[in-house]
Amino acid sequence: MSGKQRIAASAVYLLLGALAFAFLVPVVMMLSGSFKPEDQVLVQAGRLGHLFAAEFSWFNYRDVFVRVPFARYLFNSAFISLCVVAGGLLVNSLAAYAFARLQWPGRDRLLLLVVALMIIPLEAIAVPLFYEVTLLGWRDTYWVQIIPFVANAFSIYLFYTFFLGLPRELEEAARIDGAGPWRIFFRIVAPNAKPVFATVAILSFLTQWSALLWPLMVTHSETVRPLPLGMATFYSLPPLQWGDIFAFGVMMVTPVLLIFVLFQRWFVQGVATTGVKG
Amino acid sequence: MLHVWAHAGQEAERRVLQAQLERFNQQSGETQLKLTFIPERDYNAQVQAAALAGDLPDLLEFDGPYLYNYIWQQHLIPLEDLLPRALLNDLLPSIVAQGSYAGHLYSVGVYDSGLGLYARQSALQQIGARIPASAGDAWSIDEFNQILGKLAARDSDQAVLDIKLNYTGEWYTYGFSPLLQSAGADLIERRSYRVSVGTINNAAAVSAMQQLQSWIQQGYVDPNLDDAAFTGGRVAMSWVGHWEYERYRNAHKADLLVLPLPDFGQGSRTGQGSWNWGISRGSRHPQVAAQFIEFLMRTDEVLAMCDANGAVPGIKSAVQQSTLYGGQGPLALFAAQLTHGVSVPRPKTPAYPVITTEFQNAFQQIRNGGDVQQALNAAAQKIDQDILDNQGYPFIEQ
Amino acid sequence: MKNTRLAWLFVLPALSGLLCFVLLPFVLSLILSFTNLRLGSPLPLEFVGFKQYQRIFTDPAFLAALRNNSLFALIVVPLQTGLALLMALLVNQPLRGMVIFRSVFFMPVVFPLSLVAVVWILVFAPGPQGLLNQLLETVTLGAWQARDFLHDSAWALAAISLTSIWQGVGFQMVILLAALQGIPHALYEAARVDGANQWQQFVCITLPQLRNAIIFVVLVTTILAFRLFDQVQIMTQGGPNHATTTIIYEAVNSAFGSQQVARAAAMTVVFFIVVLLLTLLQRAVGRQQRVS
Numbered sequence: 006m007s008g009k010q011r012i013a014a015s016a017v018y019l020l021l022g023a024l025a026f027a028f029l030v031p032v033v034m035m036l037s038g039s040f041k042p043e044d045q046v047l048v049q050a051g052r053l054g055h056l057f058a059a060e061f062s063w064f065n066y067r068d069v070f071v072r073v074p075f076a077r078y079l080f081n082s083a084f085i086s087l088c089v090v091a092g093g094l095l096v097n098s099l100a101a102y103a104f105a106r107l108q109w110p111g112r113d114r115l116l117l118l119v120v121a122l123m124i125i126p127l128e129a130i131a132v133p134l135f136y137e138v139t140l141l142g143w144r145d146t147y148w149v150q151i152i153p154f155v156a157n158a159f160s161i162y163l164f165y166t167f168f169l170g171l172p173r174e175l176e177e178a179a180r181i182d183g184a185g186p187w188r189i190f191f192r193i194v195a196p197n198a199k200p201v202f203a204t205v206a207i208l209s210f211l212t213q214w215s216a217l218l219w220p221l222m223v224t225h226s227e228t229v230r231p232l233p234l235g236m237a238t239f240y241s242l243p244p245l246q247w248g249d250i251f252a253f254g255v256m257m258v259t260p261v262l263l264i265f266v267l268f269q270r271w272f273v274q275g276v277a278t279t280g281v282k283g
Numbered sequence: 284m285l286h287v288w289a290h291a292g293q294e295a296e297r298r299v300l301q302a303q304l305e306r307f308n309q310q311s312g313e314t315q316l317k318l319t320f321i322p323e324r325d326y327n328a329q330v331q332a333a334a335l336a337g338d339l340p341d342l343l344e345f346d347g348p349y350l351y352n353y354i355w356q357q358h359l360i361p362l363e364d365l366l367p368r369a370l371l372n373d374l375l376p377s378i379v380a381q382g383s384y385a386g387h388l389y390s391v392g393v394y395d396s397g398l399g400l401y402a403r404q405s406a407l408q409q410i411g412a413r414i415p416a417s418a419g420d421a422w423s424i425d426e427f428n429q430i431l432g433k434l435a436a437r438d439s440d441q442a443v444l445d446i447k448l449n450y451t452g453e454w455y456t457y458g459f460s461p462l463l464q465s466a467g468a469d470l471i472e473r474r475s476y477r478v479s480v481g482t483i484n485n486a487a488a489v490s491a492m493q494q495l496q497s498w499i500q501q502g503y504v505d506p507n508l509d510d511a512a513f514t515g516g517r518v519a520m521s522w523v524g525h526w527e528y529e530r531y532r533n534a535h536k537a538d539l540l541v542l543p544l545p546d547f548g549q550g551s552r553t554g555q556g557s558w559n560w561g562i563s564r565g566s567r568h569p570q571v572a573a574q575f576i577e578f579l580m581r582t583d584e585v586l587a588m589c590d591a592n593g594a595v596p597g598i599k600s601a602v603q604q605s606t607l608y609g610g611q612g613p614l615a616l617f618a619a620q621l622t623h624g625v626s627v628p629r630p631k632t633p634a635y636p637v638i639t640t641e642f643q644n645a646f647q648q649i650r651n652g653g654d655v656q657q658a659l660n661a662a663a664q665k666i667d668q669d670i671l672d673n674q675g676y677p678f679i680e681q
Numbered sequence: 682m683k684n685t686r687l688a689w690l691f692v693l694p695a696l697s698g699l700l701c702f703v704l705l706p707f708v709l710s711l712i713l714s715f716t717n718l719r720l721g722s723p724l725p726l727e728f729v730g731f732k733q734y735q736r737i738f739t740d741p742a743f744l745a746a747l748r749n750n751s752l753f754a755l756i757v758v759p760l761q762t763g764l765a766l767l768m769a770l771l772v773n774q775p776l777r778g779m780v781i782f783r784s785v786f787f788m789p790v791v792f793p794l795s796l797v798a799v800v801w802i803l804v805f806a807p808g809p810q811g812l813l814n815q816l817l818e819t820v821t822l823g824a825w826q827a828r829d830f831l832h833d834s835a836w837a838l839a840a841i842s843l844t845s846i847w848q849g850v851g852f853q854m855v856i857l858l859a860a861l862q863g864i865p866h867a868l869y870e871a872a873r874v875d876g877a878n879q880w881q882q883f884v885c886i887t888l889p890q891l892r893n894a895i896i897f898v899v900l901v902t903t904i905l906a907f908r909l910f911d912q913v914q915i916m917t918q919g920g921p922n923h924a925t926t927t928i929i930y931e932a933v934n935s936a937f938g939s940q941q942v943a944r945a946a947a948m949t950v951v952f953f954i955v956v957l958l959l960t961l962l963q964r965a966v967g968r969q970q971r972v973s
Contacts, residue, residue, distance in 0.1 A: 017774050024768065025785045028847065031800045032788065034812065072294075100695035109688035115696070122703050124956045126908050128929045129949035130706035132936050133713065137706060139336040156698025186687055215793030217911065218933070225288075225321055225329045233795050247509065247803070254796045261791045266784070328937055335721055356721045440808070451918070506807050506829070640938040644919075651832050651921030661741070669939065672717060673724060 039065050039251035065252035072249065074227055075256065078235035083260070085150045085231060086213040090206050092155035097205065098198075100156075101164030102190050106176070116165075122158040127219060135222050149223045150231065154213065160205045167201035168194065203268060214261060232257050284317055285568050286340035287575070288330070290558060291320040293526060295591035303587070307578050314571045316342075324452060327636070334358050341566035342575060345390060346453060347381065347556035348629040348639075354384050355633035355676055359561045361387035365573035370580055373598040377555050377621045380628060385678045392559035393579050394594035397525035397617025398458060398626075399553060400542040403535055406519035410434060418543040418616065418625040421551035424494060431503045434519050442505035444498060445512040445521040448650065455646045456629065456639040457554045458522065459495070464627045466491035466547035470642060471666065476632040477675055479666040483642070484659035491547050492655045499650055524554070525617055528593035528607075541616050543625070555626035557594060595621060633676040637669040707953070714947035720940035733947035743948065745923035746931045753842060753927070754906035761846045762898055765853035766891075772854070773861050783858070787851035794848065798915035801844045805830040805916075831917050834924040841912050841925055849905070853898045860894035861887070900963040907956055928952045 040061050069075050103109070104116050127134075134153060143149035171194065179189050195202070217233040224230055236253050289300055297320060304318050319340070321329050327349050333339050339358060353359055362382075363371065371379075371388070375395060382390035407414060410433040415421050422430065434443040447454060460470050468488035471479045482488070498504050505512040513521035514534035521527065522544070532539055543551045560579070562572045578584060585601040588594070589608075595617050596602045603609050608618040620626045630638055641662035648658040670676065717729050737743040768786055772779050789797065804812045807829030817825040830840040864887065872882050910929040913919055919926035919934070928948055936945035 014774070014776055017771050017776060021768075021771050021782050025782055028785055028789065030812070031797075031804055031847070034803065035800050096694040096698065099691045103688045103691035107688040107691065109685045112688070115692070118704075119699065121957070122699055124904070124960060125703055125707050125953060126929070128908070128910060128933060129952060130703065130710055131933075132942050132945065133706035133709035134702060135332070136335075136709075137702075144333075144336050144338065153698075153702035156695040156702065158699060158703065161695060186691070190691075211791060215795065217793075217795050221325060221328065222332055225333065226319060233793050236793075236795060236799075250799060254800065257796060258792055262788065265787070265791050331720060331937070331940075352721070356723055508803070508806055637939050640934075647918060647920045648922050651834065653834075653922040665939070669941075672941075673719065673722060 035251045035254050038248060039255045041065075041248055043246050043248045065246075065248040066256070068246070068249050069252050069256070073235055073253075075235070075253070077227060078230055078232045079256075079260075081147070081229055082214055082232040085147060086210050088147070088151045089154045089213045090209050092151070093157055093160055093209050094202060094206060096155055097157055097160040098164045098195065098202070099190070101161045101168055102186075102194060104161070104165050105168035106194075107186060119158050119161055123162060131218060131222060138223060143223075145224050145226050145229060147229055150216070150220055150229070157209065160209060163205055163208075164198075164201055167198060171197060207264070207268065210264070211261065285314055285342065285566075285571055285575075287316050287318045288321055288340045288343040289318060290323045290326045290344055290346065292323060292558075293592055295529075296588065299588050299591040303579060303584060304575075307575055311571065311574070314568055316571075316575060337565065339563040339565060341568060342560060342562055342572040344558045344560055346558060347457070348631060348635040350382070350390055350559060350561065351384055351631055352633040352636055353561070354389050355678060358563055359389045360564050360566075360569060361389060362391060362562065362573065362576075363388045365562070365569060366391070366577060370577060370598070373600055375595075375597055375599060375602070375621060377626065377628070378559070378597045380631075381556050382559055382561075384631065390559040390561040391576055391580065392557055392597045393585055394557055394589050394592070394597050395555055395621055396457075396557040397553075397595050397614060397620065398461065398523070398544070398555075399616060399620075400520055400522055400544055401513065401527065401531050402520045402540045402542055403516075404538050404540050406434060407540070409437065414540065415542055418551045418553070418620055418623070421543040422545045424545050424547050427545040428494075431498060431501075435501075435503055438519075440505075440517070441502040442512070442517065443519050444503050445505050445507050445518045445523070446495075446498075447507060447521075447523050448504065449507045449510055452643065453639060455643045457556075458524070459646060460629065460642065461544060461552040461554050461627060462491045462495060462547060463488050465544065465549055465552040467549045469630075470638055471630050471632070471634075473630065475675075476630060476634065477667075477670055479638070479670075480660075480663040482663075483666070484656065484663045487548070488659055489655050492649050492659065494547070496649050496652070496655060500652060525593045525595065525614065528614060532613075539613075541614060543616065543620070551625060553620050553626045555621055555628055634666065634670050634673070638666050641665045710946040710949055713943050714950050716943045718943040718946075720936065720942055722940075729943075733944050734951075737944065737947055737951070742919075742923050742926055743928075743931050746926045746928045749838060749923075749925060750907050750909065750927050753838060753845075753909060754903050756839075756842045757845055757849075757906055758899055758902050760842070761850050761902055762853060762895065764846065765850050765857055765898070766895075768850065768854045769857040769861055773858060783855070786854055789848045790851045792848065794911035795915060797844060797848050798912045801840075801847075801912075802831065802916055805840050807832070832921050834921045837917050837921060837925045841909075841916060844912055844916070845906075845909070849902065853902065856898055857891060857894055860891050864890045896963060896966065900960065903959055904956055907952065907959075928955075 040063070042062060042064065104112060104119075138144060138149050138153070143152075175193050175197065176189050179193050184192070215233050216231065220231050220234045224234070236250070236257060287304070289297075291297060301318065304316055308315050326344075327346060330339070330343065330345070330349075330353070334353060334356060345353065350359075374391065377395050378392045379388065381392060381395075382388050404414070407430070410430065412430050412433070413422075413426070431443060435441045447458065456470070463469055463483065466487040468485050468491065469482050472482045505518050509515075512518045513527075514530055516534075521531070528541075544553055545551065560576050562569050562576075566572055579588070580598060582598065582601045582604065585596045585598055586605060589596045589601065589605060593607065593614070595608055595614070596605055602618050605618075606612055607614045609615070629635065632638070645658040645662040649655050714733055715728055715730060717727050717732075772783050772786075806812065806814070807827065808814065809818065809827045811827065811830075813830065814825070814827040818827070828836060830836045868886050868890070869882055872886055877885065907927075908929055909927045910933065913925050913927055913930045914933075917925045919930050929952065932945040932948040932952070935941045935948065
């Protein structure tokens, strides 16, 4: 490396380091606070030097399990998220394939409808949806937290964009061999669409994992309460203990982080592909 | 199976209620009770959602004056025929007042609340402040301001008062509407409960809230993010209710004083009302539900709960026997405030949810330095509009 | 072609889900916005025409919400996109350890917003003990005066913006990074041969090639900016003095705090119209690019 290049590289590292530091500070605060005894959590929180725990204990983590059924919340969130993701991957990809590759009357108009529906966030329809699920008698169950979210306009659109971009030769070859659309989809298209499946899976999982407003409205039993609601209620449960809240937070984020770390390459590739084509 | 909902309060409270339920289940035999704790912050939202969906539990608690909106929505049944006369006669008048609406008793509270100023005696003695002996003897607002000033002069960060700014929600109406009442104003006029303009935003109200705002702006109030301003000794006084008594006593032992709130002109006023039990209209076992209420209202059960949460017992026999509230007990002030009319109930109207939301909004604006008159005007307007929209909340008897 | 029945089979599950759980409630919301529906009221329902819309457009809180959402979008979208572009450019350098930085910047994206809000409340804690106050005091060598960011109407929206940027920039960085990596090297080679310097290469090659990705990122961020809710609810509750209230926050508060469902419905209809217009605008701008 030439001298000029070395200076440039150092500048890059410096800038990145500073940014990374800023990014990590809240995370480190949460992590270290979760290991501190309660009377030290906030007092030291402002002092940069004390960002790292002087006394290290698992007490807060144990306390979380004592005060709330964290394991149950965790199971609930995992179960609900996985159901939504699994159901969504199937249902939304099938629909997107029909839009992308099949010919049928009304296709283009329905596609426009799907695109318009993408805009509507949950908060805008929460109350009427609440009345709906109440009429159906779904309150305080897992299903009420799963079924309304399986079909997703944004997922359909992501799949659709990706399928459009797939080279047609593979499908053509299969059709010549006599395969019907079902087989083409499951045997050929889907296996070649791993990046978009990964993207949709992860985005959908993240959304469900952090769902707060809807479970608040439709559940009350701890047996079906998911993590974010558990966390919000934990925040209002006297006595207020920041150490416990941090421990709760760390435990809530870790599974998702692990998933991200494991599937990073696919995800980055998948996200990038859709972004570029959008 | 009978479903019971209770708010998730302090740990000790929850343990006592859980134990009470289990003991009742053991004696009762056929119909068993199942208890669900609902987090306090979302309690009203969840009850409202259940009410809309038509699946309220058989027996549930209500947070003070939120009760009236549910009565108005026809969700509760009267209790006077389900409970023994002896119990009804033993209830504190404030409990009866709280649970009655349109001629019937719809709820019963195991305990009532107490609100006051906790203080460290040593800190007050250091500055030579007078210690009020009763609510009639409370500091005037001028005295209070002087005391704040003197305390602040000796305090390194100038913050000498805690008013629980870290709390959210109903606390602000409960804790600070007495300020309005002490100044001669109120949240709404109490004759017809229809008009808030002229009551919540009159000159007395504005000047009272300006006093509060001045304390915050002068730096006398600790933000209390860690909820340890008073227990940690950072402040000399804490404006809060009975639920902090045990924590505060553990922190300061004999140095702890319980004082009335300052007098803003019309006499010291304080809050009342707390969680109360009601039976929903859809319940198939109202008798069993009533039996459980009766069980909870037995003197020793009431005392057990009040020992756990420090609240004022809801029946006279328990007050007399209580070490905290009876006679010369440390919290006798709270009991006295309830029986001698120093405490003012929050407005008994189905419009209460809107009244409290708007007052809370106004409080947040005032606390952040906003114009007091404007904030209170906005609240008054919204409240009156809501009452108009609901045609004055007419009660349709079923 | 013969695909019709099959196509309907493919499409039916998702479509029925969308119709039942998205379209139907939205149409209901639209209808409700013309009534006076209140949560749980035993009074009969009435149609009131445009009264709800009249009311919200004369309500200072709702107008403040419209202003705040626009302001928030104006602050966050360029800042977040600019920062994401900078990070993508840096991380794209052929140096060691870039994967680590990429992970660090992406990490906040997986944090649920409610958790992010809670942690950042402490970062913004008032007084000299607050983390941000401490940092600023150190950096400015004592010139900084401690502020209560979340309760100061001048700073509250900025504080929430900072929180949102922290949480969202990693996602955009990844998109821009991939787009960057998709730019053919040949273009840069040709430019270098023609004597273009680094800056010229950036402006004439990098930016135009990134245009689609940037437009995508800008649109998604703008839509999300108008959906702002979680942080406001947890950190500032719309205050101080409506400095941080948003359309969705006002809507949720109207529905659950003041029990005015119809009013909330009107607000969400306004929200939908605003976002729809923005989406159409983006598609128009995007289409222009493809033509040229």
